[in-house]
Amino acid sequence: MQATVPGFLLAAICGYFLTACASAPTAPSVAPPPKLLVFMVVDGLPMRQVLAYRDQLQADGFKRFLDQGAWFANAHYGHGHTVTAAGHATMLTGAYPQRTSIISNEWRDAKTGEPVYNTGDTAYHYIGHKTDPLAGTSPRNLRAETVGDVLREQDSESKVISISGKDRGAILPGGHKGTAYMYMSESGEFASSTYYMASHPQWVSSFNAAKPADAFFGKAWSPLLLEVEYARSVPDGQPWQFNGANGNKLPAILGDKHDKPGPLFYANILPSPFGDQLTLAFARAAIEGEQLGADAKTDILSVSLSSHDYINHAFGPESRLSHDHMLQLDLHLQDFFKYLDNKVGAGNYVAVLTADHGFADTPEWAKSQGRDAGRINPTQVMTELNAGLAKKFGAGRWATHFSAAGILFDEKLMAAQGIKPADMYQEAKRLLLPMTGIADVFTLAQLQSSDTATPYLEAMRKAWHPEVAAPLQVVVKPGWLFGSRPTGSSHGTPYAYDTHVPILAWGPQWVGRGEVAQKVEVVDIAPSLAKILKLRAPSKSQGQVLPWPQPLSK
Structure with a gap:
């Protein structure tokens, strides 16, 4: 084991053979905690898609992690029912559903048979928006604490802001002591609930008043590359690809056949690259409005990007639409990282990216390839x-x-x-x-x-x-x-196509640089981030500290 090699010698070896040492467990970084932890989730992103298009990625989007950061080639979920809420509850608690009690997106009460929504809580409502009985409004059902909860317990002046296109994507990583904001698909705005506050801060009201979602009305989702460059993907317009919302062919015009922005248009922003763009715009507003990472106290910003999940559900991960969305998302990530470098400072934050689950290929496509599906x-x-x-x-x-x-x-x-x-x-x-x-x-x-x-x-x-x-x-x-719907794909199994997800990190003085081949689990993220932030691990965590590549000194 490399642990027996003297530290000065290991550091010297890694200086010359960084890639070879990348998979070796190393001593934790002694760097002080970062000013900001940027925790990112791409909903419904299997690891195979990250690597499938690596040659077509931008220089500083996903490649920031792959070329300049630490990434785990064999990261998996350990639980078998791989769905959005269960995954989002696992990431920052470090606990499986057997401890968090978030077993799915929805389930039935075992005694009454009544439907239960993972973040449903009728004691609270959305601020300024209609709230359905099963809407996600609080973390009441989450029976575990998050890294953010531990951080705020240690220092109540540290801020934990969690944002997503989905309520569960915001509420569950935000934990019990963070503040969650979610996309309102009827209005194109972001809102919190009365669990967190009585009214929105001014920066949220100003963001919503500017109606940024309306800027996408009539905008085309056009492919970024020439047709020949999508040869590895399944063409648009297949009978098993859902032909609703924005259609199943590119280019797709958002708001097509609508006179003006309205609820259907706002809902259809999410299954497009513009859903991620809008979510990241709100994340920028949160950084500005809350002054995240602006002082010596560590803050956490969690951003769960929902669009890829909607696209994979509608068209399948093998589709050209999913392929192009990955490239569009890559552009948005590159822009966001550039913003973070300028606003927070490249040496002041750690960025981590993972996913809540992977995805099965569409059964009809799989059958056409001779597979049992x-x-x-x-x-x-x-x-x-x-x-x-x-x-x-x-x-x-x-x-x-x-x-x-x-x-x-x-x-x-x-x-x-x-x-x-x-x-x-x-x-x-x-x-x-x-x-x-x-x-x-x-x-x-x-x-x-x-x-x-x-x-x-x-x-x-x-x-x-x-x-x-x-x-x-x-x-x-x-x-x-x-499922009885004859189109699209899904997830939720214990098989590798659903469990194998990215764990990517950047912040060299904390996480090092290089690929790690050793198998790890998503439950390992929480105790690893707690260690970087110099916190105790969340109390129900079942994970281990990740075997980071050799951390680099500042």
């Missing part, structure tokens, strides 16, 4: 399952709901009929396993066991919270998706 209709599954259960246990709607990655049952009916739950779960598993597209089913007994040998059981156990999740967890076969 398809879609599973959840309604049909429940119908067949209940028909089979009725044959053994008598009439009744025994299986009541899909909930996150699992299935709930009528526990009261089972008790009334004297049926042991374990018998019901085992029979349900027997009925589900032969169904098309189902790889495995795990019962409550398996989830509560210590078995670590059965494939994917441990990953599903990490995704399962005993007070929240369903007693039966279902894993689809590789390439298969739950």
